[in-house]
Amino acid sequence: MESGLYVVATPIGNLGDISARAVEVLAAADLVAAEDTRHSLRLLQHFNISTPLQAYHDHSDPRALRRVTDCLAGGGAVALVSDAGTPLISDPGYRLVREVQQQGYAVRPVPGACAAIAALSASGLPTDRFLFEGFLPAKAGARSSRLQALAGATATLVFYEAPHRVAATLAAMVSCFGPDREALLARELTKTFETLRRAPLAELAGFVAADPNQQRGEIVLVVAGCREQQAAISPEVGQLLQRLAQELPARRAAAVVADCTGLRKKLLYEYLLQYKTDGDSD
Template sequence: MESGLYVVATPIGNLGDISQRALAVLAAADLIAAEDTRHSARLLQHFSIDTPMQAYHDHSDQRALSKVLDCLAAGGVVALVSDAGTPLISDPGYRLVRQVQDLGHAVYPVPGACAAIAALSASGLPTDRFLFEGFLPAKAGARASRLQALAAESATLVFYEAPHRVAETLEAMITCLGGEREALLARELTKTFETLHRAPLVELSRFVAADSNQQRGEIVLAVAGRRGREEVVAPEVAQLLRRLAQELPAKRAAAVVADCTGLRKKLLYEFLVHSPVE
């Protein structure tokens, strides 16, 4: 093998998804730089690979980086792996890749499993254009601001989400994007309890709320982009709507704002139902 850093994709669940090339690289490498050596050790043990490992992640100290760079400087082969899937896709490592390249060493991709792409391929949503957003902010205010900024995006949106936040994230998506948007919950992809469920956001939120099992494991959310002249509730309209809802029934408040803005009454009413008055 040529000397260099090999960015190796590993399975996201089903070990049968690892490629023959990935196994060959991992077995032949002089060093494996792993996000979590304990996690990667199980994979290597399964395939009887005994290549030395070094922990490397975005918080690694200079010693870890130096060990990788020293190996490359000596003409060696280093394999970079994350806990699952394709490294650097919402995972640490780009700083290492960049520094390796800047020092004149080669970087080789060894493609394979990626949860975002796997979910998108089976989503039933448009795939001609998509925007990968990774994890949304954990705090509600920042999450809402980010979703509002994406409300007018026409490409399919792809997110990763922590299981304990998926229910509130779906509620935030209803508020910011509209409950009629189609979306896919892809959970535990390639694993025993894999779930693929596509529905409008309102229905998907109910599906998750009704089954606690859907709030466990690794989760990808894919959401259809804005289509045509689909209305989006702007922050100033939302503020007016909430203020009127303090004085009027929700349907009446929605009707008044619809008359003033030209937005659909159904959209505004749905927004109120899923966005309690503050």
């Protein structure tokens, strides 16, 4: 095998999802750098792989990095793995990749499972544009601030979340995105107790709050983006438009607000039509 750092994706649950190339690389490498050696040792033992393991994570001391680069300097191959899925996707390792590249060694991806992409592919939500946010802040105030900043994003949003915070996060999403925004809970993907449930955020929050089993395991949340007309129209303009529409025909209300704000009359009129449709369905 050619010398270099191989960034190797491993299964997120079902061990059958590992690729044949990943098994070959792990077996042929001179060293496996793992986020958690105890976890990765079980994977290697399952496939009868005896390659030496060393820990590498964001808190590793310089000796761990030096062992990797020393191996590469001697013409060896190092496989970088995380606990599950594709390394560096909300996992440690990018500093190692940068350092290896800066020293002139090759970095080669060995693609495979990724929880974010697996959830997105099964979400039933638009996939032409998506924004991966990883983990939200743990503290409630910072979490709400980040969600507010994302409220107008039109791309589909993808989050990882810790099980003990998922109920609070869904409640915060209801507050920041609105109760009717569609979302998917993807829990324990490819494992025995896999959950895939798409529903409006308020319904999804209630489902999780009522079932402690849904607050366990590995969790991905996929949330529909904001409708484009809603993203362009601020909450203040929307409130003004709705208030004027109570006194004026919708087209006239849209024309007045268009004159005041510079926004397109058609956009404002379509917003009012959608607001009326949503209101009638409540």
